[in-house]
Amino acid sequence: MLKALDRKSSKKLEITLRFNEVPPLGVYIHFPFCKRKCHYCDFYSITNLQEIPNYINFLLLEIHRRSQSIAEQFSVNNSAINSIFIGGGTPSLINPQNIEKILSSINKYFVISSDAEITLECNPAASDAKFFAEYATLGINRISIGVQSFIDDELRFLQRLHSAAEARTTIETAQKYFNNISIDLIFGLPGQTFADLQKSLSQAIAFELPHISYYALIYEQGTPLHNDLLSGKVLPISDEESADFYLQISNTLRSCGYEHYEISNFARLGFRCRHNIKYWTCSDTLAFGASAVGMLDGFRYKNVPDVSKYFTLLNEGNLPDEFCEKLTFDERLTESIFLSLRSLGLNFQDFHEQFGIDLSTILNKEIEILVASNLAEFENKTLKLTPKGYYICDEITLRLLKIIEKANVQNIR
Numbered sequence: 001m002l003k004a005l006d007r008k009s010s011k012k013l014e015i016t017l018r019f020n021e022v023p024p025l026g027v028y029i030h031f032p033f034c035k036r037k038c039h040y041c042d043f044y045s046i047t048n049l050q051e052i053p054n055y056i057n058f059l060l061l062e063i064h065r066r067s068q069s070i071a072e073q074f075s076v077n078n079s080a081i082n083s084i085f086i087g088g089g090t091p092s093l094i095n096p097q098n099i100e101k102i103l104s105s106i107n108k109y110f111v112i113s114s115d116a117e118i119t120l121e122c123n124p125a126a127s128d129a130k131f132f133a134e135y136a137t138l139g140i141n142r143i144s145i146g147v148q149s150f151i152d153d154e155l156r157f158l159q160r161l162h163s164a165a166e167a168r169t170t171i172e173t174a175q176k177y178f179n180n181i182s183i184d185l186i187f188g189l190p191g192q193t194f195a196d197l198q199k200s201l202s203q204a205i206a207f208e209l210p211h212i213s214y215y216a217l218i219y220e221q222g223t224p225l226h227n228d229l230l231s232g233k234v235l236p237i238s239d240e241e242s243a244d245f246y247l248q249i250s251n252t253l254r255s256c257g258y259e260h261y262e263i264s265n266f267a268r269l270g271f272r273c274r275h276n277i278k279y280w281t282c283s284d285t286l287a288f289g290a291s292a293v294g295m296l297d298g299f300r301y302k303n304v305p306d307v308s309k310y311f312t313l314l315n316e317g318n319l320p321d322e323f324c325e326k327l328t329f330d331e332r333l334t335e336s337i338f339l340s341l342r343s344l345g346l347n348f349q350d351f352h353e354q355f356g357i358d359l360s361t362i363l364n365k366e367i368e369i370l371v372a373s374n375l376a377e378f379e380n381k382t383l384k385l386t387p388k389g390y391y392i393c394d395e396i397t398l399r400l401l402k403i404i405e406k407a408n409v410q411n412i413r
């Protein structure tokens, strides 16, 4: 892996791999280009593909400049990077030469661990079998494919540029080069029936993929789909239908050997997405590229969500930050509860070590209610939501936060 990278750069930060002392880092790269905008999507991306060569140059400049800034301000130079996620946008538009430049640049200023999980997001309308083979030789070892549905009518509704057949071909091609493959699917489209849902589910299962992400269709404010909702052009499915679909997905995938390890994510043993777990456990993740959000040593930064401004700031010798702020105690606490409940569970011992608060006495009664309602399980000092609980995760989180607040715990909002 990563044979093509220069692993002996003299400019590398002073690295000592002491994994027991310093947790490994994650890296997120945002590639904000798409052939066309899908009308439900609120991720930052533009369709002017002519800017891609410029963007790659500025991205490399940011990696260099941020590495210097990090070396001056933070003590992460003992950490190795064990996950890289190239997301978008449509990163499968990046040619292998540029992927090599990006990975080499990260490896030049930091250290990519030899067992790093390196994911590239791929769109069936912008994927190339030849690229897959080259990506694999460059060290990409996980592909996440935006399938969304195996039904052509649904793909048309979502304004995807690919057909179900193209999605199937992309998966089959990816399977020739990668063991670790994930697909994204969307449920809850207007008019979707149980039979429709079952069709996409069965097709996904038939590929025997190690990882599946299944998202509810969200009418994100500011998207054309949201405008269609407001004007009555589309009619969303009911909450009851949505909950039934969600539980059907969870029950089916769990009965096929998948672990439901986060609200929208299912994995076979050993194939949880390492990179996303870093987000859900509030671990340090460096981020590069327009609109990317990073977290480092209690600070969160976000890059400007605008390619032109991104170019200008870097050109003027600056970092492309929209903001960089230290999280308060309350923010860290709220985030820790919210993110742990939506994924692997809230461990009371870890929480006590981190925040000095004993949740077992404060949440005693609520835990009994959640467990009795089949909304959560409580084992090994960890409160973990069931699929039924995941479906109302926000509601449960707010309830728990209110109880903690009422308990007059010092410093809590």
Ligand code: SF4
Binding pocket: 033, 034, 036, 037, 038, 041, 042, 043, 045, 088, 089, 090, 123, 146
């Ligand atoms: S291809 Fe993906 S990132 Fe691009 S507009 Fe569609 S959903 Fe959004």
